[in-house]
């Protein structure tokens with residue numbers, strides 16, 4: 039029987055705990071043996087769940103890195119701006135890293151990380167979880183098999199629902215680049231940029247143009263007579279689409295890991311506790327039109343690749359329905375699908391008399407998987423962990439896992455798109 043691999047959680051927030059849960063369902067493959075997090079209650083929660091000693095608890099990644107290595111790898115679920123600073127010393131300490139996205143906040147940082155992983159001879163897998171979903175994996179497989187020929191164009195879209203937009207990018211942790219280090223494009227749609235470049239694997243992007251703005255969530259767009267906190271001073275709360283009561287009390291579990299962060303010290307908060315929190319200093323109780331957000335609410339990106347092919351990504355926050363879709367057009371056919379449907383269509387050019395094209399539907403039939411056995415993101419979260427364990431055991435992982443050098447192009451496009459948008463010009467991307 040193979041020995042389980044061991045991991046230390048760095049940044050015991052909701053993402054890292056989600057990946058670590060693989061150890062609960064597959065104890066023969068993975069054991070969690072330590073934690074690093076400045077918050078004592080988060081350290082304690084992890085220690086109690088995975089039953090290791092106090093000696094294996096650390097206040098920071100940096101403190102952990104100073105101790106002799108005692109696990110195979112790190113699950114790094116710190117916030118965006120901490121990914122590189124926390125990972126560098128851990129690579130030096132000898133750990134492999136499962137690292138959340140976006141894995142860097144700018145080009146220089148990203149290069150530093152890639153170079154360090156190389157010189158230390160360590161493996162880093164990026165939590166681009168959508169690659170690991172049956173939907174995107176099957177599309178990539180078809181592309182790699184040449185089913186639609188050479189890709190001429192990729193159209194990707196991400197519609198970020200009104201409640202996701204408000205919780206993440208207006209009231210929440212990714213509402214200011216000066217705090218999280220990430221633009222909305224990088225925080226939210228670096229997945230989609232990664233998917234585009236993964237579909238175009240081996241071909242470098244050569245230039246990028248982008249437009250976007252914060253159209254809606256600004257003081258001058260606020261409805262007449264609005265307040266500053268929904269449950270304190272807002273006379274129009276009952277009519278408002280963005281009422282904190284409607285988003286976080288009427289749907290108490292939907293964004294619980296964000297909206298109730300500030301009352302985490304209360305074991306099982308009641309509705310009364312939650313309302314009191316939204317009325318006091320909880321950031322999720324603020325009016326969406328008078329927050330301190332400085333990121334866009336929609337952005338469009340146009341990409342030119344070195345082989346002359348092109349791609350677009352439209353990220354739109356504030357939609358009624360959340361949606362991700364991709365449409366690839368190749369020299370022999372096309373693939374079109376919506377992630378939420380877990381199925382896509384392949385069309386082939388058919389020049390025969392009386393025909394135009396043929397069509398086949400690939401139904402992955404994994405709808406129950408969206409939050410089921412393989413975790414969130416359509417099953418991508420835990421499949422990613424499974425793949426990383428395979429890599430560390432020297433086994434062949436799925437098509438979804440590629441070296442970190444292959445995750446770089448999506449981030450290069452994202453950083454360049456933000457420059458393009460800010461400076462209103464096309465940004466050339468130099469070959470790697």
Ligand SMILES: NC(=O)c1ccc[n+]([C@@H]2O[C@H](COP(=O)([O-])OP(=O)(O)OC[C@H]3O[C@@H](n4cnc5c(N)ncnc54)[C@H](O)[C@@H]3O)[C@@H](O)[C@H]2O)c1
Nearest residue numbers: 048049050051052053074075098099115116117118138165
């Ligand atoms: N892959 C995805 O689809 C996906 C989805 C959502 C979020 N994310 C990313 O996951 C990351 C984590 O998000 P989250 O909401 O779980 O964050 P979180 O804020 O809940 O957790 C981060 C944790 O890091 C700890 N921390 C801070 N400094 C530290 C240090 N020096 N050493 C060790 N720990 C430290 C914090 O105390 C906190 O507990 C973010 O980068 C986010 O962008 C990825």
